[in-house]
Structures are given as C-alpha cells and as structure tokens.
Amino acid sequence: MIMNPGYKRRIKIIFSVILIGFTSALSQTGDKMLNSEEQAQILHTISRLIMQNYIHKEIGDTCARFLEKQIDSNAYSEITHPREFSDRVTTDLLSVHQDKHIRLQSVEPDENKLEGENPLLVFFLHAQEERKGDMGIREVKIFSGNIGYLDLRSFEPLELSQPRIINALQLIQNTDAVIIDLRNNNGGNPATVQFLCSWFFSDSLTLNQIFWRRGNYTEYFRVIEDMGIPKRPQVPLFILCGGRTFSAAEEFAYNLQAQRRATIIGEQTAGGANPGYSFAINERFNIFIPTGESINPVTKSNWEGSGVRPDIAIQEQNVLSFAIEKAARAARIYREKTDDLAVEILADMARRLYTAVDLFKTGKDTAANEIVYSVLTRGISERLIGEWEINTLGYRYLVQKEYPIALALLMFNVQSFPYSSNAYDSLGEAFLKSGVPDKALIHYRKSLELNPDNQNARLMIKEIEAMEHK
Missing domain, CATH: 3.90.226.10 (2-enoyl-CoA Hydratase; Chain A, domain 1)
Known part of the structure; x- marks a missing residue:
C-alpha cells in the first residue's frame, strides 16, 4: 500500500520504481547471480534506509542492528539467486519487526523486452496497458x-x-x-x-x-x-x-x-x-518501507x-x-422504510408545486420560482426524480397552457442537466408556445449543438428563422 502525502511525491516514486525496472531489463542484470560483496552492499543500504525512514525509530534501529549482524555472520552466503535472497531477507526482517509491509523486492528482467528498447517508450506503453485494465x-x-x-x-x-x-x-x-x-x-x-x-x-x-x-x-x-x-x-x-x-x-x-x-x-x-x-537500492532491488x-x-x-x-x-x-x-x-426493511418516506416527500412536493402554480397565477413569479427550485432540488437529492420526470411534468403543464410553471420546470432541467440535448429542445418548445421565439431559437440551437442528429431542433430553427424574416 503506497500512501503518499502529496501527488508530486507519489509520481516521483512511481517513476523511480518503474525506471529501475527499465534499467534492469535493458542491462539484463536482473537474473545475474549475487555474490557476498553485493549482498553486503545491499544489506548496508537497507539498514541505512530502514533506520532513517521506518515510522517507529526504535524498531528501525533494531532492524538495522539485525541486518548488520547478518552481514557480519555472512548469513546469506549460500544464496545467489536475487529472488531467493529478497524472499529470505524479507522473512528474516518480519521475524524482527512483525510489519508485513516491509519487503525487499528483486526487479525481474523482462524476457520480452528487446535490447536497446527506449525505456521512456516502454513506460508510456506500460501506462496505456494500465489504463486498459x-x-x-x-x-x-x-x-x-x-x-x-x-x-x-x-x-x-x-x-x-x-x-x-x-x-x-x-x-x-x-x-x-x-x-x-x-x-x-x-x-x-x-x-x-x-x-x-x-x-x-x-x-x-x-x-x-x-x-x-x-x-x-x-x-x-x-x-x-x-x-x-x-x-x-x-x-x-x-x-x-x-x-x-x-x-x-x-x-x-x-x-x-x-x-x-x-x-x-x-x-x-x-x-x-x-x-x-x-x-x-540499486538497479536490481528496491525495498518497501x-x-x-x-x-x-x-x-x-x-x-x-x-x-x-x-x-x-x-x-x-x-x-x-x-x-x-x-x-x-436488510434490503426488505430498507425498502419499506424508504418507500414510506418517499411517499411522504412526494406528497409534500406535489402540495408545494400546487402552491407555486397559484402564485404564478397571481403574478408572484419570484416566490413561485423559489418554490419550484426548492422542490425539484429536494427531489433530485432524495433520488426521487430526475431529468425525465421533470421534463415530463413540464410537458404536462405545457399541454395545459400553464406556461409560467412549465417554463420554470424546464429551465430548472437545463440548469441541472446542462449536457442534455432533449432538455434544451423541450425548453425551446416551451418558449415558442409561450410566445418568445427569440429565446426558443437560442435553446433549439443549443440542443442541436449538443446533438447534431436532433432533426426536430434543426426543423424548428428553420421555421423560427423563416418567421423572423417575414
């Protein structure tokens, strides 16, 4: 698990680990057998890194002293393979500190890599494969x-x-x-x-x-x-x-x-x-601390x-x-509870929308719009309504020629779903039927911009433009 305190630092570490692997693959040293001198150099480096970086200093010092004793006793002299060496060191360290995150890792050569292959290109190809996962x-x-x-x-x-x-x-x-x-x-x-x-x-x-x-x-x-x-x-x-x-x-x-x-x-x-x-540690090993x-x-x-x-x-x-x-x-209980609550919320929403309609009829448009926006915002946040329901409700009022409430509903819809071609198309129709063709034209054009295949919007734009030229 890599938990990094900052994005830049995280990227730096990712690059360093990957490029170590590239270097190893290109130099073809990953499977080279180890000798006692290289083992000692690796263990000295691990000792220093753990002592300087392990979260609990006293445990880090204990691990460092243990590794120095391993060096002095030539404890790994019989091991020559990198992977076997890393596994053994990891196991021995675990017996000292009990932290399963500490692990020595050998960088394996990739037999599929061609000698001389560009390591930066390899990195980008690797990144592409990761994104496809x-x-x-x-x-x-x-x-x-x-x-x-x-x-x-x-x-x-x-x-x-x-x-x-x-x-x-x-x-x-x-x-x-x-x-x-x-x-x-x-x-x-x-x-x-x-x-x-x-x-x-x-x-x-x-x-x-x-x-x-x-x-x-x-x-x-x-x-x-x-x-x-x-x-x-x-x-x-x-x-x-x-x-x-x-x-x-x-x-x-x-x-x-x-x-x-x-x-x-x-x-x-x-x-x-x-x-x-x-x-x-070097081009052949890294350690997670x-x-x-x-x-x-x-x-x-x-x-x-x-x-x-x-x-x-x-x-x-x-x-x-x-x-x-x-x-x-648990789902049955949750469903019963949420269904009952949904009925209560929807009943309150319906009551408040009727109030908004009455306010529109008496010319109190500001108060009516505030109610509409409040009701619809709550409906979306409670996951009870969405674009389709708002659009359908707007159309119902449009058919009844209740233009103020229809416009309020459909304007809220385009604000809430600004990438919906259909929402803009419906608002365009509402403006046209309520006698505001210039605003209808704006919204039909936006609908067509979002969906160039919207033939209805294309047709309505032509009709409105023809009306304007008469």
Missing part, C-alpha cells in the same frame, strides 16, 4: 432482492480509477443493500479508499489520518462532499473480508466499522496498517498486527451466501 474492479452485479455487489481486488490510483469506480457505483445506485467484497483485495491507494468510503456518508467527518515520520506531520482523509454521483448514506452495507484482505483494503473496512456504518463479515484480515514508499502510521479518529488506534476483526465471523467458503441472505433481510 479493470482498475481492480473484478465484478459488479445485482443479486436477487435488489442487492448490489462489488468485487474489488485493489484500490488503484484515484487519478486512473475514479471514472471506473463511478461507473460501477452507478450500476448499483438504486439497490436496497450493498455488498463490497474485499476478500482478495491486497491494498492500494488511500485516496481511492477515501473516495469509495465517501459514497456511504453524507456528513463531513474524518475517515482516517496518517502520521508521517518524515516532515513530522499528520495527513487527514475526510469525507469528500461532492463525488459527482448521488451518495448512499443510509443503504445497508456489508463488507466481506478474509486473510488475504490487506493494507488499504483493511483501512476501508476499519474506517466503516469504526463509524458503525457497515457490517463486516468473514475472517480476520492480515493486519497491515503502516503506509509507506518503495526505495531504490512503512514511513507512516494510520490513526483512526474514532478508535485512536489501527489494525497493525491485529487485523480487522469481523462483526460476524464465518468461514470464507460460506461468506458470500451468508452475506446475501443477511443483505436480503
């Missing part, structure tokens, strides 16, 4: 009973994954319960955790905070207020976890559990809470070493079927 979203579906399901395998960088995440959430936007499956999720980016968590909260609150040793400061991850998609702060939420759930995936579950916003089902997670960075510590604002602690303990413990092979059954019951 699923961004960790393995499956999105709706189970019987209107239960949304998202199988998320990683929290990819938000700069890349946000559009895919929004698309996934839109597919389960109207479900009556949600299951997020993190059983095979080994972590990722904290900003992406923050983004997905925010979908389930309406209040502005701090989800998590990270103390960084370098710079001696705390970074706060708060609920994002405007995600560009309606939120689901009340929908029943179930999170599936297991022994492979690690790092950022654990943070997601821990954040929501601490806020009592979700039910965690499954097995205890792996227990890695300390974020950090990959540091280059935790440089920060997660601190939940509710528990004042984290899941390091202990993992996230499920609210309902159940063996992995049974967890999904159990969660679906649990979610189905």
Whole structure:
C-alpha cells in the first residue's frame, strides 16, 4: 500500500520504481547471480534506509542492528539467486519487526523486452496497458432482492480509477443493500479508499489520518462532499473480508466499522496498517518501507498486527451466501422504510408545486420560482426524480397552457442537466408556445449543438428563422 502525502511525491516514486525496472531489463542484470560483496552492499543500504525512514525509530534501529549482524555472520552466503535472497531477507526482517509491509523486492528482467528498447517508450506503453485494465474492479452485479455487489481486488490510483469506480457505483445506485467484497483485495491507494468510503456518508467527518515520520506531520482523509454521483448514506452495507484482505483494503473496512456504518463479515484480515514508499537500492532491488502510521479518529488506534476483526465471523467458503441472505433481510426493511418516506416527500412536493402554480397565477413569479427550485432540488437529492420526470411534468403543464410553471420546470432541467440535448429542445418548445421565439431559437440551437442528429431542433430553427424574416 503506497500512501503518499502529496501527488508530486507519489509520481516521483512511481517513476523511480518503474525506471529501475527499465534499467534492469535493458542491462539484463536482473537474473545475474549475487555474490557476498553485493549482498553486503545491499544489506548496508537497507539498514541505512530502514533506520532513517521506518515510522517507529526504535524498531528501525533494531532492524538495522539485525541486518548488520547478518552481514557480519555472512548469513546469506549460500544464496545467489536475487529472488531467493529478497524472499529470505524479507522473512528474516518480519521475524524482527512483525510489519508485513516491509519487503525487499528483486526487479525481474523482462524476457520480452528487446535490447536497446527506449525505456521512456516502454513506460508510456506500460501506462496505456494500465489504463486498459479493470482498475481492480473484478465484478459488479445485482443479486436477487435488489442487492448490489462489488468485487474489488485493489484500490488503484484515484487519478486512473475514479471514472471506473463511478461507473460501477452507478450500476448499483438504486439497490436496497450493498455488498463490497474485499476478500482478495491486497491494498492500494488511500485516496481511492477515501473516495469509495465517501459514497456511504453524507456528513463531513474524518475517515482516517496518517502520521508521517518524515516532515513530522499528520495527513487527514475526510469525507469528500461532492463525488459527482448521488451518495448512499443510509443503504445497508456489508463488507466481506478474509486473510488475504490487506493494507488499504483493511483501512476501508476499519474506517466503516469504526463509524458503525457497515457490517463486516468473514475472517480476520492480515493486519497491515503502516503506509509507506518503495526505495531504490540499486538497479536490481528496491525495498518497501512503512514511513507512516494510520490513526483512526474514532478508535485512536489501527489494525497493525491485529487485523480487522469481523462483526460476524464465518468461514470464507460460506461468506458470500451468508452475506446475501443477511443483505436480503436488510434490503426488505430498507425498502419499506424508504418507500414510506418517499411517499411522504412526494406528497409534500406535489402540495408545494400546487402552491407555486397559484402564485404564478397571481403574478408572484419570484416566490413561485423559489418554490419550484426548492422542490425539484429536494427531489433530485432524495433520488426521487430526475431529468425525465421533470421534463415530463413540464410537458404536462405545457399541454395545459400553464406556461409560467412549465417554463420554470424546464429551465430548472437545463440548469441541472446542462449536457442534455432533449432538455434544451423541450425548453425551446416551451418558449415558442409561450410566445418568445427569440429565446426558443437560442435553446433549439443549443440542443442541436449538443446533438447534431436532433432533426426536430434543426426543423424548428428553420421555421423560427423563416418567421423572423417575414
């Protein structure tokens, strides 16, 4: 899990790690056998990096002293293969510090790379392939009973994954319960955790905070207020976890559990809470070192070493079927409650719109418009109405020649859905029928601009222009 305090720093680290791999591939040294001298140089570098950067200085010093003893005893002399060496050092370090994030990584040569291939071109091609990937979203579906399901395998960088995440959430936007499956999720980016968590909260609150040793400061991850998609702060939420759930995936579950916003089902997670960075050792190795510590604002602690303990413990092979059954019951209750509330809200909206119609008839246009905008804004925020319903309602008043209320409804629609060709087309018709052809022409032209295939708008523009030239 790479949790970075700043975008520029994050990009710098990503570039450095990738370019190390390119250098290794081009020089073809990745599979070269190790000797004792190179081992010692690598271990000295690791010792220095851990001592200078590990989040807890005393543990970093302990690890550094351990590595120096390993050098003195020539502990790895029988190991010559880079991958075997990195695995052994990682295992030995884990016996000292118990932090599963610390790991030595050997950079493997890519046999498909041609000698002399441009490393920058390789980087851009690699980036293109990354963008074509699923961004960790393995499956999105709706189970019987209107239960949304998202199988998320990683929290990819938000700069890349946000559009895919929004698309996934839109597919389960109207479900009556949600299951997020993190059983095979080994972590990722904290900003992406923050983004997905925010979908389930309406209040502005701090989800998590990270103390960084370098710079001696705390970074706060708060609920994002405007995600560009309606939120689901009340929908029943179930999170599936297991022994492979690690790092950022654990943070997601821990954040929501601490806020009592979700039910965690499954097995205890792996227990890695300390974020950090990959540091280059040489062209053949890099090491991930935790440089920060997660601190939940509710528990004042984290899941390091202990993992996230499920609210309902159940063996992995049974967890999904159990969660679906649990979610189905919650969905029925939620549906009944929201249906009753929706009826109340819609009845109030209808009453207030009738009041607006009466105000328009008595010339109190400002007060009437305020009511219309207030009613429609609430209807959208409660996910009870959208563009189609507003457009249909506007047309009904247009047919009844109630032009002021029709115009108010349709003007709100274009403001709320500014990229809808149909919304502008309808408003153009309303202006034309209410005797304002110049404004009708403006909106028909906008409709045609948004959708050049709108033949109705094209025809109406010609008719209005012909009228103006008479």
